[in-house]
Amino acid sequence: MIDKKIQLNDISRPNLYRDVFPYTEFPKVSFESEPVQIDIPDDIWITDTTFRDGQQSRPPYTPEQILRIYDFLHEIDAGTGLIRQCEFFLYSNRDRKAVELCQARGYEFPQITGWIRATKHDFKYVTDAGLSETGILTSASDYHVFLKLRKVRSQAIQGYLDVVRSALDQGVVPRCHFEDITRADYEGFVLPFADELLDLAKEYDSPVKIRLCDTLGFGVPYPNASLPRSIPRLVQGLRQLGFPAEWLEWHGHNDFHKVQVNAATAWLYGCASANCSIFGVGERTGNPPLEAMIVEHAQIAGTNPKINYAAITELARYAQTELGFEISPNYPLVGKDFNVTRAGIHADGLLKNEEIYNCFDTSKLLDRPIGVAITDKTGAAGIKHYIESRYDISIAKHDPRVIEIKDRIDAEYEANRVSAISEDEMDEWIVQVFDGTLPPAK
Template sequence: MREVIFNNKNNLLQLEEHFYQLVDVEEPNTFHNLFPYKEIPKIAFNDRIVPHNMPEDIWITDTTFRDGQQSRAPYTPEQIVTIYDYLNKLGGPNGKIRQSEFFLYSKKDQEAVYKCLERGYKFPEVTSWIRANKKDFQLVKDLGLRETGILVSCSDYHIFYKMHMTRKEVMNLYLSVIRECLETGVSPRCHLEDITRSDIYGFVIPFCVELMKLMDEYKIPIKIRACDTMGYGVNFPGAVIPRSVPGIIYGLTTHAGVPSELIEWHGHNDFYKAVNNSTTAWLYGASGVNCSLFGIGERTGNTPLEAMVFEYAQLRGTLDGMDTRVITELAEYFEKEIGYKQPIQTPFVGRNFNVTRAGIHADGLLKNEEIYNIFDTKKFLNRPPLVAISNTSGLAGIAYWINNYYNLSDERKVDKNSELVKMIKDWVDLQYAQGRVTALTDNEIVVQITDCCKKLNVVL
């Protein structure tokens, strides 16, 4: 008999109609109608809408030291500890950056883990990523970690073509591995690789149902990380699974019975959808979104952690104690100490993210910076809006640059009609009349301003 349950979120009685069992197919279902390899992937719709299901508590988890290291030279243990310190400060006293995951393969990896554990921070909690074997499980336990990530690839692409197994064989293998992990007392975090090309109701849901049974048996939490490995996920209402992020999260919570606090979304940015898909996962029932600093990760990268900090604030109306100024500190550390330079237009951290070159925009900034700045970037990122001086800057742009560069108080700010600004404008125009095509550097402008101030007997 099907059970009637009361849903505390929508205050409705609901009849649970579905019971999903493993569909053990002979041939792989690769969804070539959606993923024709010789064509661009297709986004199809069936207009089946699932409800929003935002968890009461949402958070960010970090993979900078795991997935983030798979696309660059490894960080040194000292660099890892410094970045970990920054993550603790950025996440704030409420631990909005809940966890940070580490490799445990090498002595350097283990050294970094020990040093981070010595910090004694509650957040981010140190968690790990290991190979699925007893030796590595024991290593996790010896290090004093409570949890580890385990790869459980779930699409037929992986099951049939990479592992050369059937769905039933691979499910039995995974369950035996998870059971071994639970026997050591370690909480497994199951990374469902390639979930956006998997048979959601023929494999993923039945597998997660079995995981929930193991959790009940061992009384140890089992997390589900939904991994959009290839960035195929879409957030559009009514899109079909397996590409539908709302559909995947709904299936995990409603039909597999996975609690929101045990679900994470791990997105990649192959189709520019990493941030939107992560936000969508929150909206439809995942408590965690897994990110890396500046989106550094495999191929096009992961969901940028700093982006989700601001997504959180927009959804909740508060930063809940997160210190966003640390984002600028991290960007500077990565550039000066690690040698990683941000693309200049990158939101929040790129050199030009709040710099305007258009004279008409600069005129607006001069009158009221709210007109052309996304928020108070000086308050939240220690970066006031700036203008770059070029042939399109105009008088207003030059005045704005001078006032900000020299940090002039309101009573000392120069007006766009001042003689100093006009002299600089004439000089700028001459540079471009003589064939210059690039923006002027700060040093060039300062030299010219110094010269003009002497001629005008003006002190800034």
């Protein structure tokens, strides 16, 4: 047993929190009478796990594809440090080639970091790659310590500390991944282990970081929620122990549809860094979507004119055309139809002022002009908008040519059509009804 200011509870049998995680029922949330107070760090940012967790749910990227994604992340960041780091696997020749290609770019951001298991053997991959920081898997819950590692808490911590010390001896910043922290004994394991890490940070005069890993998405954002599921209390306790915000990072999963709000919650309560992957692709239900967290950051910290938000749209196009991503048409921010309206009354509102039905200037910020999908619900206003979006023309919604197209659309649906009218069909009809009088296309 480790004799520390905060005593490790070195129990002989695992605490699986069956009152919170009964397994044969949905997990439970309990609440405290006092809420945690918001404590937003002065600087908050994003890190990326596309090349690590993001590859655990799909075929591996080629080194060249990783390089192109890395270039996109750099283009979006535009030297701001918003996308501060990327983490890479280091085990295969393919992994190491990808690291070498990205290192050759010489970018300041995103910084290249590694990921290893808590073994001295794995640490050799970090030094061979010449990395200045690496993640180290340091599982925190008894589910992992007892049931996976087949150890007791003191044995697990000692093994973790040996590898952390090896990193510090080599001048490498260790980032300890507290796997499954939302099912861990906070007072009996998390804080004693974190306290040991603070001692090493003081001894070596070096940062020792913690990644709070919500491995199964159990974290909840509610200010009054109880441990071990409370994100506000998880972050607050580490801050009160002495960890600066910039040494703390959140890593979540979307098992309960809270992945984005949970990452933002970690920011709000004192964790400077949120770990993401492009379009949320990660193990099982995925990680916080990088593009969503970029926009979340803008809402909390302000829109930064230096950040290339429109490059998010370019990255989405690349992911779909070159990487085989299937992004749902209504997927927020980058889906084909995310800012396309189908309702006629909405189209009429857009014509009067697009702010009525568009959440922000998608054309300016994401290079995605608003659109109208043509169905039986579109109406004359939507047809007018469709024509004006493609041709340099201003036309009344009651113009006979608009009404003629509307009549054709209505006839399609009266004949039991269920699909939307395609762009090719609309463009053909427009040419026909305008009969050679169309101005040049935009």
